[in-house]
Amino acid sequence: MAPPSHSHSPNISNGDCGECAGASSLDGIPVIDLDILLNGDAQERSREIRDLGRACEDWGFFMVVNHGVPEALQEAVMEACKELYSLPREEMAEYIAAGPKDPIRIGTGLFYSDVDDAVCRRDYVKMIAHPEFYCPAKPTNLREITMEYSIRTRELLLELMQAIFKSLELDGGRISEALNLESCFQILVGNNYPPYAGSDWVMGISAHSDHGLLTLLFQNGVDGLEVKRNGQWLLAKPLPGSLFIITGDQLEIVSNGRYKAVVHRALVLGEQTRMSFVSMIGPCLDAIVEPVPELARSAPQGMEFRGIKYRDYMEHQQSSRINKKAALDIVRVQHNILTSQGAPNNSTEAASAGYSHTN
Numbered sequence: 385m386a387p388p389s390h391s392h393s394p395n396i397s398n399g400d401c402g403e404c405a406g407a408s409s410l411d412g413i414p415v416i417d418l419d420i421l422l423n424g425d426a427q428e429r430s431r432e433i434r435d436l437g438r439a440c441e442d443w444g445f446f447m448v449v450n451h452g453v454p455e456a457l458q459e460a461v462m463e464a465c466k467e468l469y470s471l472p473r474e475e476m477a478e479y480i481a482a483g484p485k486d487p488i489r490i491g492t493g494l495f496y497s498d499v500d501d502a503v504c505r506r507d508y509v510k511m512i513a514h515p516e517f518y519c520p521a522k523p524t525n526l527r528e529i530t531m532e533y534s535i536r537t538r539e540l541l542l543e544l545m546q547a548i549f550k551s552l553e554l555d556g557g558r559i560s561e562a563l564n565l566e567s568c569f570q571i572l573v574g575n576n577y578p579p580y581a582g583s584d585w586v587m588g589i590s591a592h593s594d595h596g597l598l599t600l601l602f603q604n605g606v607d608g609l610e611v612k613r614n615g616q617w618l619l620a621k622p623l624p625g626s627l628f629i630i631t632g633d634q635l636e637i638v639s640n641g642r643y644k645a646v647v648h649r650a651l652v653l654g655e656q657t658r659m660s661f662v663s664m665i666g667p668c669l670d671a672i673v674e675p676v677p678e679l680a681r682s683a684p685q686g687m688e689f690r691g692i693k694y695r696d697y698m699e700h701q702q703s704s705r706i707n708k709k710a711a712l713d714i715v716r717v718q719h720n721i722l723t724s725q726g727a728p729n730n731s732t733e734a735a736s737a738g739y740s741h742t743n
């Protein structure tokens with residue numbers, strides 16, 4: 385199969401993101417200014433929250449600027465990952481042999497994806513960062529750097545979640561408690577996509593959605609992330625200093641489908657090695673995730689998803705082959721199926737369990 389062609393937007397050379405905040409990039413990708421969300425006056429904050437809600441509803445993808453994650457820390461993360469990928473295989477053997485439930489995994493793979501009709505090529509390191517932090521022993525500076533990065537990005541993602549709840553006019557404290565976000569799951573993933581010299585088109589990761597609530601991603605200056613919007617693939621080009629945010633399956637479930645998890649993939653486009661680094665948060669692994677009752681009540685079809693323990697969802701998704709959003713099907717309510725009483729299966733009763741206070 386031939387690689388897709390892209391009509392690239394011109395590069396943005398101006399590093400000042402103050403002007404683009406609350407607006408969009410040249411590709412139209414929404415841009416959210418964290419500084420305004422946190423420190424703006426009441427009017428600015430509510431405008432930014434509204435823009436954030438629109439970004440989640442219309443795109444499931446946006447860039448965040450003025451996020452406070454130091455560039456030097458991002459560079460240190462990339463450098464440490466580069467060192468990790470270049471370690472001799474024996475030094476990584478324990479993590480290469482690890483299974484999907486292990487807290488640290490290293491993979492290096494070349495496989496065919498029938499979803500995208502393409503060969504996929506990627507090296508990765510996956511490490512669980514919260515509630516407990518795990519990290520490969522080498523390179524020796526990896527632990528300190530990624531721990532700092534995980535703390536900073538977790539704070540940022542949790543702030544964004546609060547603003548997202550506000551955009552849905554929900555009580556963020558109550559939802560955070562129900563999802564036990566204090567003990568939220570967090571994983572860091574380093575991806576490495578070497579250029580491929582073969583004759584076939586090679587992809588990095590085929591089309592998928594992420595299983596958590598929100599994913600933060602930055603790359604080493606080499607483009608390749610594509611997001612699907614209105615049935616079209618769009619190559620994401622970051623504004624200088626911005627970070628990408630991707631909405632995940634748990635946000636789709638909690639919001640009863642109002643905010644959709646975005647399907648995305650990584651391409652291998654040029655002759656340079658592409659690297660990306662992901663920090664993803666989800667609910668606590670033991671939380672039952674289900675649509676917020678008031679959102680289900682006001683939706684025309686009622687409840688779109690049934691509740692599921694996040695751990696079970698994640699294990700299901702991880703043990704299935706990557707296929708767009710197929711994992712969500714195990715919790716999707718089929719509205720055309722009648723229950724044994726003959727009533728449509730769209731009750732919102734079950735939804736209230738995880739969100740109600742017992743005392």
Ligand SMILES: O=C(O)CCC(=O)C(=O)O
Nearest residue numbers: 573575609649650660662
């Ligand atoms: O490398 C990228 O741009 C995408 C990575 C990704 O989607 C993932 O790790 O889940």
Ligand SMILES: [Fe+2]
Nearest residue numbers: 592593594648
């Ligand atoms: Fe992803």
